[in-house]
Amino acid sequence: MAVKNKYLVLDSSALIALANKNDSTHKKAVDILQSISQQRHFGLLPNDIFIETINTIGKKLSKTLAIKTARQVGEFKWLDITESGKGVRENGIEKFIQTKSDVSLTDCIVMATADEYKTKLIFGFDKHFKTAGYKRVGLDK
Numbered sequence: 001m002a003v004k005n006k007y008l009v010l011d012s013s014a015l016i017a018l019a020n021k022n023d024s025t026h027k028k029a030v031d032i033l034q035s036i037s038q039q040r041h042f043g044l045l046p047n048d049i050f051i052e053t054i055n056t057i058g059k060k061l062s063k064t065l066a067i068k069t070a071r072q073v074g075e076f077k078w079l080d081i082t083e084s085g086k087g088v089r090e091n092g093i094e095k096f097i098q099t100k101s102d103v104s105l106t107d108c109i110v111m112a113t114a115d116e117y118k119t120k121l122i123f124g125f126d127k128h129f130k131t132a133g134y135k136r137v138g139l140d141k
Contacts, residue, residue: 007117008036008137010045010079011110011124012053019057019069025125032123032138036078041137043079043123046088046113050081052106088112095132103128 017029036043050073058066073079084092091112096105107124111132114122122129123137130140 006039006041006121007114007119008041008043008121008123009110009114009117009119010043010049011122011126011129012049012056012106013125014123015045015049015053015069015073016056017125019065020061028138029125035138036123041078041121043076044113044117045073045079045081046084046109047081048084048109049106082113084109084113085116088116091115099128099132 013025014029014032017023017025018033020026023029050070053073054066054070057069073081088109089112092105092109095108095111096103099108103126107126107128110122110124111129111134114120114134120134121137122134125136125139129136
């Protein structure tokens with residue numbers, strides 16, 4: 001495997017946009033995904049977010065698409081599905097306590113994972129990532 005330049009953390013908003021061709025951010029998500037592979041980023045997907053993504057796709061779109069997405073995510077050679085250890089969970093819960101009510105615990109786990117790997121890069125569309133000081137890959141300068 002080639003040496004990667006930077007870590008980035010994936011959020012369910014990006015993965016759902018990739019899976020759902022009718023999503024308003026689908027094309028942008030595909031473009032960002034291509035950019036990620038060209039820039040040699042290494043992706044981290046917290047297992048909590050992976051499960052949330054597949055469950056959401058299964059409920060809102062179809063179980064067939066959820067299964068296809070789960071398999072495709074597993075084929076990304078530049079991506080690791082990570083387990084959230086105690087430090088990430090505690091940091092995520094602390095962020096959850098400190099954020100506005102529209103920010104989910106899973107979004108806080110994404111940010112806590114970024115902190116754990118000392119990166120500010122997130123592949124996701126939620127504006128609160130930018131508000132919290134992270135850079136949404138392909139969206140924020």
